[in-house]
Amino acid sequence: MYDLAFRNARVVDGTGNPWFWGDVGVEDGRIARIGDLSGAAARRTVDAGGMVLAPGFIDLHTHADFTLPVFPRAEAMVRQGVTTQLVGNCGFSPFPVFRERLELLRAYAAFVDVGLSWEWEDAAGYADHLERLPLACNVALQVGHGTVRVAVMGFEDRAPSPSELDAMRSHVARALEQGSFGLSSGLIYVPGSYANTEELVALAEVARRYGAFYSSHIRGEGDSLMNAVGEALEIGRRAGVPVQLSHHKAMGRQNWGRVGASLEMIERARGSGQDVLADQYPYTAGSTTLAAIMPKWAMQGGVETMLSRLADPNQRARIRAEIASPGPEALLSGAREFDPEAIMISRVPDGPSKGYEGRMLTEIAADRGEDPVDTALHLLESERGGVQMIIFAMSEEDVRRVMRHPAVAIASDGWTLSPSAGGKPHPRSYGTFARVLGRYVREDGVLGLEEAVRKMTSLPAQRLRCYDLGLIRPGCVADLVVFDPERISDLATFQDPHRYCAGVACVIVDGQVVIENEVDTGARAGRILRRGAT
Numbered sequence: 001m002y003d004l005a006f007r008n009a010r011v012v013d014g015t016g017n018p019w020f021w022g023d024v025g026v027e028d029g030r031i032a033r034i035g036d037l038s039g040a041a042a043r044r045t046v047d048a049g050g051m052v053l054a055p056g057f058i059d060l061h062t063h064a065d066f067t068l069p070v071f072p073r074a075e076a077m078v079r080q081g082v083t084t085q086l087v088g089n090c091g092f093s094p095f096p097v098f099r100e101r102l103e104l105l106r107a108y109a110a111f112v113d114v115g116l117s118w119e120w121e122d123a124a125g126y127a128d129h130l131e132r133l134p135l136a137c138n139v140a141l142q143v144g145h146g147t148v149r150v151a152v153m154g155f156e157d158r159a160p161s162p163s164e165l166d167a168m169r170s171h172v173a174r175a176l177e178q179g180s181f182g183l184s185s186g187l188i189y190v191p192g193s194y195a196n197t198e199e200l201v202a203l204a205e206v207a208r209r210y211g212a213f214y215s216s217h218i219r220g221e222g223d224s225l226m227n228a229v230g231e232a233l234e235i236g237r238r239a240g241v242p243v244q245l246s247h248h249k250a251m252g253r254q255n256w257g258r259v260g261a262s263l264e265m266i267e268r269a270r271g272s273g274q275d276v277l278a279d280q281y282p283y284t285a286g287s288t289t290l291a292a293i294m295p296k297w298a299m300q301g302g303v304e305t306m307l308s309r310l311a312d313p314n315q316r317a318r319i320r321a322e323i324a325s326p327g328p329e330a331l332l333s334g335a336r337e338f339d340p341e342a343i344m345i346s347r348v349p350d351g352p353s354k355g356y357e358g359r360m361l362t363e364i365a366a367d368r369g370e371d372p373v374d375t376a377l378h379l380l381e382s383e384r385g386g387v388q389m390i391i392f393a394m395s396e397e398d399v400r401r402v403m404r405h406p407a408v409a410i411a412s413d414g415w416t417l418s419p420s421a422g423g424k425p426h427p428r429s430y431g432t433f434a435r436v437l438g439r440y441v442r443e444d445g446v447l448g449l450e451e452a453v454r455k456m457t458s459l460p461a462q463r464l465r466c467y468d469l470g471l472i473r474p475g476c477v478a479d480l481v482v483f484d485p486e487r488i489s490d491l492a493t494f495q496d497p498h499r500y501c502a503g504v505a506c507v508i509v510d511g512q513v514v515i516e517n518e519v520d521t522g523a524r525a526g527r528i529l530r531r532g533a534t
Contacts, residue, residue, distance in 0.1 A: 003027055003511060005042035009053035009482070013472040014457035016450050024053060026478040029511035033474060046506060046513075048482050054453045055470050056083025056137075056479030056509065057433050058460035060279045061215075061246055061411035063087065065094050065126070065141070066112040072133035074416035075520055079500045080433040081481035082412075083509045084469065084529065086460075088142030089246060089413070090217040091186030094118070095126045095143070096171045098151035105150050107303035110386040111289035111347070112415060123178040127528045135526025136514045138479070140464060142215065143175035145185040145203060146192040155302040157194045165199065169206050176210040179530025181464055182244070183207045187219035187228070188292060188336070190299035197231055204239035212531060213275075213463065215244035222251045222337060223328075229262050233269050233276060242275035244463055247286070247413045248402050249394050252337050256395040263405050270407060277463055279411035280402050282435050284394040285494070286413070287346060287426035290380055290387040293338055295322045303385040310381045324373050339393065340365065340372030344494065345379070347388035347423035353379060358424035358495055361389075390426055390494065400446050403436075409459045410436050410452070419498035427497040431490025434501035438489035449485060466529065482506035 002025035011022045011034070023037035033040075057080065064074060065087035077085065087093070092109055097118060106113065120126045123141055130139060152167045153160060160168060172183055183203055186192045204214045214236055218228035229245065236243035245266070250258045269276050291299065291306070298319050299306050309315040323338050343361040348354050356364050356379070365375040379387050402408055414429030433456060440446040447455070461470030468476045481504060488503030500518075507515035509525035 002032060002037070002040060002042040003044070004478070004508070005037055005040065005045045006053050006480070006482070007037065007045060007047050008050060009048035010050060011472060012052050012054045012450055012453045014055040014453055014470050016454040018450060019052070024472060026511050029478055031472060031474055031476050031478050034472065046482065051482050051484045051505060052449070053472070054081070054481050054483070055457040055472055056481050056507065057081045057456040058084045058086070058464070058470055059412050060086045060244065060409050060460040060463060061089050061413050063089060063092060063112050063413070063415040064139070066092070066109060066116060067114050067415045067417065068130060068135070068139065069116055069133065070114045071416040071418050071421070073136045073520055075136070076417045076430045076500065077412065077414070078136045078507055078520070079504055079515055079518065080431070081483060081504050081507055082137055082433065083479035083481070083507065084138040084140060086140045086142065086181065086464065088144050088180070089184050089215060091144040091146030091184055091189060091192040093142060093144035093147045093184070095120060095122050095175065096148060096151045097121050101150055101154055104154055104302045105147065107385060108146065108150055110303070110384070111291070111388050114421065123175040123180050127179070131528055134522070134524045136520065136523070137509055137526045138529050139526065140529040141175070141180040142182040142184045143172055143180050145183060145195065145200070146189055148172060149191045149195065153191065155191045155300055155305070157297065157300045159196060160199060165202060168203060172203050172206045173210070176207065176212050176531070179528070179533065180212065181531045182213040182215050184215045186217040188217060190296055193219070193296050197235060200235050201238045204235050204241050208239055208241045210531070211465070213242040213244055214239065215246055217246045221249055222255050225250055225255060225258055225262055226265070229265050233265065233274065236276060237274055242463070243277075245276065245278035247411070248278040248280050248408065249286070250398055251286070251391070251393045252339070256398055259398045259402050263402065266407060277407050277409060277459070278402070278405070279409040280399070281411060281413050281428045281432055282399060282403065282440060283426070283428055284396055284399055285390050285392040285426065286394070287388060287390045289385070290345070290376060290389045291385045293323055293336055293376060294380070295319060307381060307384065310377060316377065320373050320377065323376070338373065340376075342392045344390040344392070344424070345387065346390045346425055348379070349383050349386050351383070353383060388423070388425070400440070403440060403446055408455065409463070410455045411460070417498065421498070424495065425497050427490065427492035427494060430492035430497060430499060431501055434488050434503065435490035437483065437485065438503070442485060465531075478508055478511040480508040
């Protein structure tokens with residue numbers, strides 16, 4: 001007798017092959033049989049009624065490690081069909097924790113930290129903390145290069161000494177020994193941006209020893225896009241590790257269209273035998289900390305030192321000038337071009353500036369009667385760096401071009417949220433996967449259904465080397481999603497982001513139903529995945 005049986009399903013198995021009508025039987029959390037199960041008994045039967053049955057979606061790029069301890073059900077993502085999240089991206093991870101520099105780390109992650117206890121020291125301690133929570137989906141960890149650098153060097157803008165590099169290697173090795181899947185970097189953020197290529201190669205070589213991969217928010221996605229992609233490929237090549245290019249895009253109108261050349265670079269690397277993939281979210285706006293507009297030198301020493309510089313009239317004037325006109329050399333080294341008309345303030349800590357959430361920076365500046373640069377600096381100063389922004393800086397044509405590339409997975413770059421969290425976060429946390437299946441598959445035909453599902457399932461599973469995930473095959477883990485291809489859609493918008501998607505009827509994690517009729521069942525089905533384990 002099967003524990004769970006799905007009947008009358010339009011099976012999209014994750015391979016990219018054409019869908020087929022079939023039944024699927026589940027035993028002990030694994031797919032036991034695919035075919036006609038009309039004569040088989042099951043403890044529970046789900047009639048799909050002609051809806052799609054697909055493998056559970058694997059989100060390769062989230063920052064949920066900073067929000068899962070507060071929102072462990074991860075409903076914003078699980079209701080889309082996400083059954084596994086890879087966390088620790090962009091160089092940010094909540095471990096290792098070096099107690100003497102904990103305040104530096106907390107300030108570093110303030111824009112995504114919704115109230116962590118920071119009671120752990122390493123990946124194992126953090127994983128133990130999560131395992132005590134009622135998780136609805138699986139979690140795979142990465143160790144962040146930025147966090148490692150904070151633990152060893154704080155916010156020093158220099159190369160590490162030999163002993164410091166050894167200490168960084170030890171932190172990376174420990175996290176990988178404890179089951180983390182990869183090493184991530186965020187090279188537009190300090191202190192990650194202070195690292196040179198040699199440092200990153202040295203740490204990526206540790207990842208190679210453990211069969212892990214290197215993921216990167218590259219050093220620049222604007223004028224420096226090509227150089228930054230080239231650096232990531234060089235790191236992977238020299239260290240001998242697979243490379244994951246995070247949220248691939250071209251930022252800034254003057255760079256629109258350049259993804260054609262960057263995708264060609266990926267193709268050439270893959271043609272030479274290098275293991276490189278990318279991921280993408282299906283929006284023309286990104287989101288990050290407002291502090292990303294600051295010159296690198298102004299962030300040296302951490303947030304408190306940044307605030308002291310802003311309090312000095314001479315240094316503030318220099319910061320202001322460099323933000324307003326970064327210059328060609330700064331742009332080529334990864335600095336962001338400041339475009340106030342493209343920036344929306346999405347989250348501000350509770351206080352007098354809370355009303356700015358959801359408003360464009362230019363509007364706020366007009367109300368205050370000042371230049372937008374001054375408004376941005378005021379917000380950073382008054383909110384101690386803990387401000388999130390949304391940047392409308394990509395082209396729809398580029399989004400579609402990247403999406404069509406066969407080596408690009410779908411990923412949200414979001415984090416677990418609840419409507420109770422407030423603010424105006426990027427709608428990708430609630431809508432990424434439903435948006436692809438609704439808008440880009442059903443409405444616009446940018447992708448076929450089967451190819452879109454492959455980009456959400458077996459392709460990311462391939463990066464994780466979790467070959468029993470991402471497919472509907474006998475023996476694979478029963479992480480599954482049932483959705484209506486005619487109804488699935490994202491409902492979250494930039495002004496109304498806390499809205500769950502529509503059309504996902506049922507989500508199964510490890511053989512347990514966690515979403516039924518679009519409602520959370522409360523099943524504690526999620527687990528911490530560990531590299532190399534089955």
